[in-house]
Amino acid sequence: MKESIRPSAFSALGIAGALVIWQVLAAANVAGNALPSATTVFATLATILGTGTFWSALGATLGIAMLALAIAALAGVVLGLLIGSFESVRYATLAVLEFLKPVPPIVILPLAVLVLGPTAEMALFLVVFGCLLPIVMQTVDGVQGTDPVARDTARSYGMGEGEILARVVLPSAMPYIGTAMRVAAPAALVVTVVAGLLGGGPGLGQSIYQAQAAGDYASLYGLVIVLGVLGLLFQGATRLAERRVLHWHESYREVVP
Amino acid sequence: MSARQAPALPTRNRKSTMAQQPETRISATTPRLDVAHLAKTYGSGEKSHTVIEDLTFTVDAGEVVCIVGPSGVGKTTLLKCLAGLHPASSGRAAIDGRTISGPPPEMALVFQDYNRSLMPWLTVRKNLVLPLRHLKLPAAELKERCDSALAAVALSHADNQYPWQLSGGMQQRVAIARALAYRPEILIMDEPFASVDAQTRFDLEDLCLKIRKDFNMTILVVTHDIDEAVYLADRVVVLGSRPARVLKVVDVDLPVPRDQITTRSLPEFARQRTEVLSLIKRPA
Numbered sequence: 001m002k003e004s005i006r007p008s009a010f011s012a013l014g015i016a017g018a019l020v021i022w023q024v025l026a027a028a029n030v031a032g033n034a035l036p037s038a039t040t041v042f043a044t045l046a047t048i049l050g051t052g053t054f055w056s057a058l059g060a061t062l063g064i065a066m067l068a069l070a071i072a073a074l075a076g077v078v079l080g081l082l083i084g085s086f087e088s089v090r091y092a093t094l095a096v097l098e099f100l101k102p103v104p105p106i107v108i109l110p111l112a113v114l115v116l117g118p119t120a121e122m123a124l125f126l127v128v129f130g131c132l133l134p135i136v137m138q139t140v141d142g143v144q145g146t147d148p149v150a151r152d153t154a155r156s157y158g159m160g161e162g163e164i165l166a167r168v169v170l171p172s173a174m175p176y177i178g179t180a181m182r183v184a185a186p187a188a189l190v191v192t193v194v195a196g197l198l199g200g201g202p203g204l205g206q207s208i209y210q211a212q213a214a215g216d217y218a219s220l221y222g223l224v225i226v227l228g229v230l231g232l233l234f235q236g237a238t239r240l241a242e243r244r245v246l247h248w249h250e251s252y253r254e255v256v257p
Numbered sequence: 258m259s260a261r262q263a264p265a266l267p268t269r270n271r272k273s274t275m276a277q278q279p280e281t282r283i284s285a286t287t288p289r290l291d292v293a294h295l296a297k298t299y300g301s302g303e304k305s306h307t308v309i310e311d312l313t314f315t316v317d318a319g320e321v322v323c324i325v326g327p328s329g330v331g332k333t334t335l336l337k338c339l340a341g342l343h344p345a346s347s348g349r350a351a352i353d354g355r356t357i358s359g360p361p362p363e364m365a366l367v368f369q370d371y372n373r374s375l376m377p378w379l380t381v382r383k384n385l386v387l388p389l390r391h392l393k394l395p396a397a398e399l400k401e402r403c404d405s406a407l408a409a410v411a412l413s414h415a416d417n418q419y420p421w422q423l424s425g426g427m428q429q430r431v432a433i434a435r436a437l438a439y440r441p442e443i444l445i446m447d448e449p450f451a452s453v454d455a456q457t458r459f460d461l462e463d464l465c466l467k468i469r470k471d472f473n474m475t476i477l478v479v480t481h482d483i484d485e486a487v488y489l490a491d492r493v494v495v496l497g498s499r500p501a502r503v504l505k506v507v508d509v510d511l512p513v514p515r516d517q518i519t520t521r522s523l524p525e526f527a528r529q530r531t532e533v534l535s536l537i538k539r540p541a
Contacts, residue, residue: 154365156340157388158438167387171378245430248378248419 009255036148036218037162058226061196061203064120065188065234066103068127072184075108076132077177081165084173094228105191109199118200123192131192138180142173169202173180175249178242185238193227245255281308287354288315288477290339290443292346308334309498311348316443321469321476323486326496327537334480335501336447339477340366345488352443359497365441369448371428375531376419381407381431382416406438409471410464426457432466437468443475444468459517462489466515483537487511488520489532495536503534 018036026037036044044187048054083090085095105126146169154164196205204223211219246252297309306367308331316322317327320374324332337423341360350357352364368374368496371418375384385403394402412429420428429449436444450458469476480486486493490509497504512518520526 007477112436147373149368149370149374150341151367152337152342153366153374155342156360156364156389158360158362159388159391163391166377167390171376248421 015044034216034217034220040218041221041225044218045225056240057202057204060120060206060235061189061192062230064123064195064203065127065192068124068192069131069181069185069188071124071139072128072131072135073177073181075128076180077139077170078090079132080173080177081143081170083136084140084143084184085169097136099216101133101137106194106198109162109195112195113199118158120202123195123197123201123203127191128194131188134184134187135177135180138176139173142176143169145176147170175246175251178246181243182235182238185234189227189231189234267345268471272400277460285321289320289353290316290477291317291354291486292335292350293337293351295338295350296347297331297336297338297343298346309338309502310502312473312496312501312503313348314494314503314506316475316477318475319469319473319534320491321466323487323490323491324477324479324496325481325483325486325533325537326327326501327498332481332496333447336366336445336477336479339445348444350368356499361443363442365436365444367429367436367440367444367449369451371425371432371452372420374432377419377421380417380419381412382425382432384420385435388435388439393479401475402438402440403434406434409437409468411435424457426453426461429461433461441474443477446476447479447482451476451481454528458485462469463517465489470514471501483530483533484521486524486539487533488515488517493529493533495533497537507536509532512534 023038025031026035026040032236037105074254108129110128111123112125134217150168150172151164154168159167192201192203193205193208194205195201196203196238198205200209204227208220208223208227211223244250248252291430292312292314295309295312296307298305298307300306304314312335314322324335325330330424334343338345341357352361360505363526371540376387379387386399387408389399389402403416404413407416410433412430413426415423415431417425420431423431429452433449447523449465450461454463463477465476466489468474478486478489480489487509488511493507493509495504495507505528511525511529
C-alpha cells in the first residue's frame with residue numbers, strides 16, 4: 001500500500017462534506033428555523049464581523065481566558081513545586097485538592113455570580129478555578145517524576161535546594177506542565193464562554209445568550225463557529241508553545257542519535 | 258605505588274560543607290580520603306537493612322583506587338556516603354581528616370547513567386556551567402574552565418549540541434568534562450564505563466588515566482570489571498558482599514604509563530587480575 005495520503009486534502013474534504021450535509025439538512029427543513037442553512041449563517045457571520053460589539057465581546061472573551069490561564073499557570077506551577085517538594089505540604093493539601101478536583105466550575109457558577117455578580121471578575125474566578133487544579137496536579141507529578149540521579153548530581157555539586165528546584169526540578173517537570181497547559185487552554189475558553197452564557201459575564205458567551213433570547217439563530221450559529229475557530233487557534237498556539245519550550249524532550253526531538 | 262604527591266591544587270570551590278573538627282591536623286600521614294569503620298543501615302527496627310557493615314580503607318593524594326565487588330554489594334551506597342548525599346550510620350568518611358557531612362566542595366561525582374545525570378534541556382556547555390553557577394566565578398574564568406574541560410575530553414566541537422544528540426561514549430565524556438570544569442581534587446566515578454561499548458570503554462579508561470596525570474587528581478572508581486580495576490588502579494579495594502566489607506586491598510604493581518595492549522598482555526596483569534578474581538569468587 002502506498003503512503004501517499006495528503007492529510008490537508010482529506011481535512012478539507014471532511015469540512016466541505018460537513019457543510020454540504022448541513023446545507024442539505026437545512027434545506028430539507030428538518031428542524032424548522034432552529035437550523036438555518038450554512039449559507040445564511042455565513043452571511044450573518046459576515047455582518048456580525050463588521051460590528052464593534054462583536055469585536056469587543058471577542059476581546060473580552062480572549063482577555064478573560066488568557067489572563068485567567070496565565071494566573072492559573074503561574075499559581076499552579078508555584079503551588080505544584082511547593083506541594084511536590086515538601087511532604088508536609090503535600091499531606092496537608094492533597095486531600096483538599098483531590099476533593100476539589102472533580103468539582104466542575106459550572107457547579108460553583110451560581111455561587112460565583114452571587115458573590116461577584118455578572119462581571120469579568122466572576123468569569124476570571126471561574127476560569128482560574130477550573131484550570132488551576134489540573135496544572136497543580138500535573139506539576140506535582142512532574143516534581144515527583146524528577147530523576148533522582150539528576151537531583152543527586154545537582155546535590156553532589158553543592159547546588160542549593162532552591163537552585164535545584166529552579167534549574168533541575170522545574171525544567172524536568174516542564175513536559176508535565178506542558179500537557180496540563182494543552183488541556184487547560186481550550187478549557188479556559190470553554191469556561192469563559194459558559195460564564196458569559198449562564199452567568200451573564202461579558203464576552204461571546206453573553207452574545208450567544210442574547211442571540212438565543214432574541215431567536216436570532218443565524219447569529220447564534222455564527223458565534224458558535226467563531227468559538228470553534230478560537231478553540232482550534234488556542235489548541236494550535238499551545239502546541240506550538242509546547243514544541244518550542246520542550247524541543248529537547250523525547251517527543252519533540254528533531255535529531256535522533 | 259610510592260610517589261604520593263601532596264595535593265598541588267588549592268581548594269578552589271569554597272563554601273566548605275565539612276564539619277570543622279578540633280582534631281583536624283593535616284600531616285604527611287593523613288590520607289586524602291579516609292574511610293574508617295563506615296556502616297550504612299537503611300530503615301530501623303525490624304525492617305532495617307544493613308548495606309555496609311564495616312568498611313575501612315584509605316586513598317592517598319594522586320592515587321587511583323578502584324573498588325570492585327559483586328553486584329549489589331553496596332558500592333553505590335558507599336559512594337553516596339562519600340559524596341555526602343547520604344549520612345553514614347556509623348563510622349566516618351573524611352577528606353584530609355575532616356568528616357564528610359555534606360557534598361564536599363573539592364569532590365566531583367561521575368555517575369554511570371550519563372543520560373540521567375546530564376540535563377537533556379541544556380546544551381553540552383550549559384550542562385558544564387550548571388553546577389558552576391553557585392560558585393559565582395568571573396565570566397572569563399567560567400568560560401576558560403568549560404573550554405579546557407571540553408578540550409580535555411576532545412569535545413570542543415560539541416559544546417552547542419544537546420547530550421541526546423551524542424553517542425553514549427561522548428555523553429559520558431560530557432559528564433566527565435562537567436566534573437573537570439568543577440576543578441575537583443577528588444574525582445569519584447560510579448561504574449562510569451559500564452554503559453558504553455568495549456572500544457569506547459578502553460578510550461575512556463585511558464582518558465581517566467590522562468586526567469589523573471594532567472590534573473594531578475585523586476580518583477576513586479567503582480567498577481564490577483576486574484580487568485578494568487587492575488588496569489586503572491594503583492590499588493584495588495576488593496569488597497565482599499552482604500553486608501559489604503573489605504576482603505583485601507591489592508597493590509597493583511604494573512608499570513606506568515599503562516597501555517591497553519602492552520599492559521594487558523603482561524604476565525603480571527594476569528597474575529593481579531587472577532588474585533582479585535579469586536578473592537571475589539571465593540565462597541564467603
